[in-house]
Amino acid sequence: MSEQLSGRPSRRRLSAGVVFTLALLLGLSAGAGASSTAAQTSGDVSTPVSADLQTDPTSDVSTNEQFNDEGNPGGRNQVIVHNHSDDKLLMRGRVDLQHVPGRYAAPANYAEAVGSCVNCQTLAIALQIDLISTTATTIAPENVAVALNLHCTGCFTSARALQYVIQVDDPTEVPDRAKDLVRTMNRELSVVQHSPQITVTEAQSRIDAVVAQFRDLAANLREERRDTQDIDSPDELVPWVNPA
Amino acid sequence: MTSESRDLHTTDRTPDEMLEQESAPMDMPKHDDQDLTPEELAQQESAELPDREAMSLINANVAAPINAAVAANVLSDNSTAQAIAIQDAPITQSN
Numbered sequence: 001m002s003e004q005l006s007g008r009p010s011r012r013r014l015s016a017g018v019v020f021t022l023a024l025l026l027g028l029s030a031g032a033g034a035s036s037t038a039a040q041t042s043g044d045v046s047t048p049v050s051a052d053l054q055t056d057p058t059s060d061v062s063t064n065e066q067f068n069d070e071g072n073p074g075g076r077n078q079v080i081v082h083n084h085s086d087d088k089l090l091m092r093g094r095v096d097l098q099h100v101p102g103r104y105a106a107p108a109n110y111a112e113a114v115g116s117c118v119n120c121q122t123l124a125i126a127l128q129i130d131l132i133s134t135t136a137t138t139i140a141p142e143n144v145a146v147a148l149n150l151h152c153t154g155c156f157t158s159a160r161a162l163q164y165v166i167q168v169d170d171p172t173e174v175p176d177r178a179k180d181l182v183r184t185m186n187r188e189l190s191v192v193q194h195s196p197q198i199t200v201t202e203a204q205s206r207i208d209a210v211v212a213q214f215r216d217l218a219a220n221l222r223e224e225r226r227d228t229q230d231i232d233s234p235d236e237l238v239p240w241v242n243p244a
Numbered sequence: 245m246t247s248e249s250r251d252l253h254t255t256d257r258t259p260d261e262m263l264e265q266e267s268a269p270m271d272m273p274k275h276d277d278q279d280l281t282p283e284e285l286a287q288q289e290s291a292e293l294p295d296r297e298a299m300s301l302i303n304a305n306v307a308a309p310i311n312a313a314v315a316a317n318v319l320s321d322n323s324t325a326q327a328i329a330i331q332d333a334p335i336t337q338s339n
Contacts, residue, residue: 036313036329042320115323138306139335145313147327149320158326165309165333218332 042149063186065097065179067172074100074107074130074141082114083122083157091203093125093189095214097179101171105132106140107163114148115157121200122157125189125207127214129164129221131171141165156200162211164218188213305337 066075077096098107111126130141143163149155188210192203280288313327 035331036311037327038313038315039324039326040315040317041324042317042322111327111329113327115320115325134336137337138308139333139337140306140308140310141331141333142310143312143329143331144310145327145329147315147325149317149323149325152317152320152323155320155323156326157324159313159315159328161313161329163311163329163331163333165331165335167334167336222334 036145038145038147062093063095063097063183065099067099068102070102072100072102073104074098074132076108076110077126077128078108078110078112079124079126080110080112081122081124082116083120084116086118086120088117089121089123089198089200089203091123091125091189091192093123093192093207093210094127095186095189096126096128098128098130099171100130100132100136102133103136104138105130105136105165106138106142107132107165108142108144109161109163110142110144110146111159111161112146112148113157113159114150115152115155116150117152117155119154120152121155121203123203123207124159125210126161127211128162129166129214129218131166131168131173131221133171134167134169136167139165158204160207160211162214164214166218166221168221307335307337309333309335 064075064077068074075096075098077094077098079092079094081090081092083090096109100107107128107130109126109128111124113122113124115122124145124147126145128143132139141163143161145159145161147157147159149157188206192198192206195202309331311329311331313329315325315327317323317325
């Protein structure tokens with residue numbers, strides 16, 4: 001019996017619908033310049049920006065730079081924040097710079113924020129720049145953000161994962177400019193961390209500024225490489241010059 | 245008892261000797277010393293194998309970036325969960 005006559009969707013159409021719904025929920029995407037956003041609200045939400053919100057002393061920000069050998073596909077930048085403190089802002093951030101010279105590059109970047117409290121805010125920020133070789137044959141970077149409110153009332157929970165993969169001729173080179181900017185980002189995040197009574201709005205705007213700087217850094221690194229190629233030898237790849 | 249079975253039982257060889265004779269190649273000379281002579285060794289030619297990548301029949305490049313964001317409220321009230329994943333990975337590969 002045909003689908004139209006029966007009035008019931010076929011099994012194939014049902015499975016396609018399930019897959020599409022799952023893809024929407026998970027926000028999965030692949031490819032260059034991919035961006036996934038997932039947000040969910042419950043009840044009558046008014047963004048909590050209370051002035052008496054205190055930063056949890058266990059908030060933490062850090063930077064990391066890792067040089068991998070030829071056989072290592074790259075490190076994992078992982079930021080996991082679980083907030084169980086009522087009326088507190090808990091934030092963790094990590095800026096990661098990976099050097100991956102091998103033929104197999106699979107760095108991972110992961111941000112997870114979970115709130116289980118009352119009137120609390122939880123922020124997790126994972127920023128990763130991966131310098132990988134132009135001769136890499138297998139490139140499989142992984143970037144994931146997970147935000148979850150679990151038994152949480154009046155909560156705001158945010159997870160951000162930003163990953164920039166940049167191909168360079170010599171990934172072992174250390175771009176001084178990148179190091180400077182990583183230090184700047186760390187300083188900005190530290191301001192958020194050590195502000196005793198910062199509002200979520202202020203924290204978000206500072207984080208947005210850091211994210212903007214982070215994007216500029218990645219764009220600059222890529223731009224420097226392109227300029228070098230265009231000027232020196234438009235037809236072939238030339239060694240990337242350190243933009244110090 | 246048949247004549248054939250009678251013959252088997254009347255032979256002077258042990259079963260092991262019979263088995264060894266059946267499994268041995270008929271026209272292969274048996275060497276006591278298994279080492280190669282210098283002349284035989286000189287006849288052997290060897291060459292260094294190319295790199296594994298060059299020998300591979302499948303010279304494929306793989307680009308498989310994964311980007312995902314998940315947000316959920318479970319048993320929560322008046323709450324917002326927000327997940328943002330941004331990935332910038334322009335990949336250039338050539339053989």
